[in-house]
Amino acid sequence: MIGNFELNMFYCGFFLREHLYYMPTLDAVAVAILKADKLFIYDVFAGQSVDLQAVIQALMNQAEMEVSLGFSPIDGAGFELVPYAEEDRTLFLRGGQIGKAMFPLLAQA
DSSP: OOSOHHHHHHIIIIITGGGEEEETTTTEEEEEEEETTEEEEEEEEESSOOOHHHHHHHHOSSSSOEEEESSOOSSOTTOOOOOOOOTTOOOOOTTOOOOSOOOOGGGOO
């Protein structure tokens, strides 16, 4: 989602402020939660295109981790699409599908 600065800052400045990780070698910031053997990446912010696999490797704290994304990656190769359904929070479209994409979690109000 483009032009969503205010909502991103709302999440990053309050609820997720303890979960911001700057990766100097990639010149990127990830909003992510690390718990035991699970890594959940809400989003990645960078001034240029960055390799998502490099971001994941930089954030992992052990060799084997389950990784989930809160956005649709540009290249979904190697990722499993798991349909999301939650009562009163699922987006439905009449008359078609949008393909393999999700509305970014940091763009939801």
